[in-house]
Amino acid sequence: MSTVLAVTAAVVAFAAGVIALLRLRARRGIATSVQRATYEVLRTAGLAAEPLRAGLTEAAATKSVRHLRRLIGASGLALASPTGVLAWDGTGEHHRDQILAARKTVLDAGDLSCDRLDCLIRGAVLVPLQTDAGRVGTLIALSDEPPAPGLVQAAVETGRWAATQLALAELDSSRDRLARAELRALRAQISPHFIYNALSAIASFVRTDPKRARELILEFAEFTRYSLRAHGEYTTLAEELRSIDRYLTIERARFGERLQVRLQVAPEVLPVSLPFLCLQPLVENAVRHGLSRKPGVGTISIVAIDSGAECHITVEDDGVGMEPRALLDAEESGDGQHVGLSNVDERLRSVFGEEYGLVVETGPGAGTKILVRIPKFHPAVRS
Incomplete structure (x- = not known):
C-alpha cells in the first residue's frame, strides 16, 4: 500500500512539475502589449500595401481601404482618384459630395456640417497622394469629432506611406514598359544583321x-x-x-x-x-x-x-x-x-x-x- 502511495505521489509531483514548466514557457511566449501593437500595425500595413502595389485602381482601393482605416483609427475612410471616390469604408459616405468638392486642396482638415440628425461625423482630414507623376489621388479620413492633431498626423503619415506604395507601383509599371520596349528594340536590332547574310547563303x-x-x-x-x-x-x-x-x-x-x-x-x-x-x-x-x-x-x-x-x-x-x-x-x-x-x-x-x-x-x-x-x-x- 505504501509503495502504491509513493508511486502516486511521484506521478502527481511530476505532473505538477510539467504543468508549472508549461505555464512558464507559455508566460515567456506571451508578447508584451507594445509587441502586440507593433505586430498588428505591421500586419495591417502589409495587408494594405499588397493591393496598392498594383496602382490606385478601384479594385486596389477596395481591398486596401479597410486596412488604411484601421491604421489611422478613423470613423470612416475613403480613397479618391482625380475623377471620383474609388472606395469607402466605415461611416460618413453621405458626405461624398462635400469630400469631392474639397479634395482639390493640398491638405485640408476641418469640420463637416450635416443636416442628418443621425450623422455622427464631425470632421475630415484630406491628404493628397503624391508620386513622381504628380497627385494621383486623395486619402480622406473622417472623424466623429472635430479633427484632433493626433488624427491629422496619423492621416498625413499614412497618406505618405500609401503614396510610397503607389510610387513603387509606378516604378514596377515603368520597368515592365521598358522591358517590353527593349525586347521590341532587340527584335529590330537582330533581324537586319542576320537577314542579308541568310538570304545570300540561301541564294x-x-x-x-x-x-x-x-x-x-x-x-x-x-x-x-x-x-x-x-x-x-x-x-x-x-x-x-x-x-x-x-x-x-x-x-x-x-x-x-x-x-x-x-x-x-x-x-x-x-x-x-x-x-x-x-x-x-x-x-x-x-x-x-x-x-x-x-x-x-x-x-x-x-x-x-x-x-x-x-x-x-x-x-x-x-x-x-x-x-x-x-x-x-x-x-x-x-x-x-x-x-x-x-x-x-x-x-x-x-x-x-x-x-x-x-x-x-x-x-x-x-x-x-x-x-x-x-x-x-x-x-x-x-x-
Missing part, C-alpha cells in the same frame, strides 16, 4: 543544291517567326535553343566547315523559363565578332547545367576576343558591333535582380566566354 544554293536551299528557307522562316513573334516576354530554354539551332544551321551554310558547334545541355534544365531572346544575341555576337574575323576553323560551345536552384548557361567561342574595355566602349557607343549584350544584361537584371547580369570573360586572342545564371523558379516569370 548560293538555289541552283547548285535546290533541296538544301528549300530546307534553309524553311529554317529561316521558322527562325524569323520565333524571333519576331508578338506575344510573350518569356520562353523556355528548350525553345530558345531550338531557335539558336536554326540560326546556326543557316550560319553553317554560310561558313561551311569553318564553323563548328558544341552543345551540352542537361535535360532537367530544358523546361527552365527565361526572358525571350536572351541567348540568341550571345550566340550571334560569338559568330559575328568572334569567329567571322578568325582565319580557319572556329568553335562555339553552348553549355547548360543544373546548379541547384539555378541553371548556369555559358556561350563560349575561341575567336579573336578583344580588350574588355573595348567591349564596354562598343556597348556604350551603341555602334552595334556587339549585338544586344547590354540589352540582355539589363533585361536579366530587371527580371531576376542585380546579381543576375551577364558575366563576360574576354581578351585579345583568348576568345569570349559569357555566363548566364537563371533561377530555375521565379514568381515573376511564366513562359
Whole structure:
C-alpha cells in the first residue's frame, strides 16, 4: 500500500512539475502589449500595401481601404482618384459630395456640417497622394469629432506611406514598359544583321543544291517567326535553343566547315523559363565578332547545367576576343558591333535582380566566354 502511495505521489509531483514548466514557457511566449501593437500595425500595413502595389485602381482601393482605416483609427475612410471616390469604408459616405468638392486642396482638415440628425461625423482630414507623376489621388479620413492633431498626423503619415506604395507601383509599371520596349528594340536590332547574310547563303544554293536551299528557307522562316513573334516576354530554354539551332544551321551554310558547334545541355534544365531572346544575341555576337574575323576553323560551345536552384548557361567561342574595355566602349557607343549584350544584361537584371547580369570573360586572342545564371523558379516569370 505504501509503495502504491509513493508511486502516486511521484506521478502527481511530476505532473505538477510539467504543468508549472508549461505555464512558464507559455508566460515567456506571451508578447508584451507594445509587441502586440507593433505586430498588428505591421500586419495591417502589409495587408494594405499588397493591393496598392498594383496602382490606385478601384479594385486596389477596395481591398486596401479597410486596412488604411484601421491604421489611422478613423470613423470612416475613403480613397479618391482625380475623377471620383474609388472606395469607402466605415461611416460618413453621405458626405461624398462635400469630400469631392474639397479634395482639390493640398491638405485640408476641418469640420463637416450635416443636416442628418443621425450623422455622427464631425470632421475630415484630406491628404493628397503624391508620386513622381504628380497627385494621383486623395486619402480622406473622417472623424466623429472635430479633427484632433493626433488624427491629422496619423492621416498625413499614412497618406505618405500609401503614396510610397503607389510610387513603387509606378516604378514596377515603368520597368515592365521598358522591358517590353527593349525586347521590341532587340527584335529590330537582330533581324537586319542576320537577314542579308541568310538570304545570300540561301541564294548560293538555289541552283547548285535546290533541296538544301528549300530546307534553309524553311529554317529561316521558322527562325524569323520565333524571333519576331508578338506575344510573350518569356520562353523556355528548350525553345530558345531550338531557335539558336536554326540560326546556326543557316550560319553553317554560310561558313561551311569553318564553323563548328558544341552543345551540352542537361535535360532537367530544358523546361527552365527565361526572358525571350536572351541567348540568341550571345550566340550571334560569338559568330559575328568572334569567329567571322578568325582565319580557319572556329568553335562555339553552348553549355547548360543544373546548379541547384539555378541553371548556369555559358556561350563560349575561341575567336579573336578583344580588350574588355573595348567591349564596354562598343556597348556604350551603341555602334552595334556587339549585338544586344547590354540589352540582355539589363533585361536579366530587371527580371531576376542585380546579381543576375551577364558575366563576360574576354581578351585579345583568348576568345569570349559569357555566363548566364537563371533561377530555375521565379514568381515573376511564366513562359
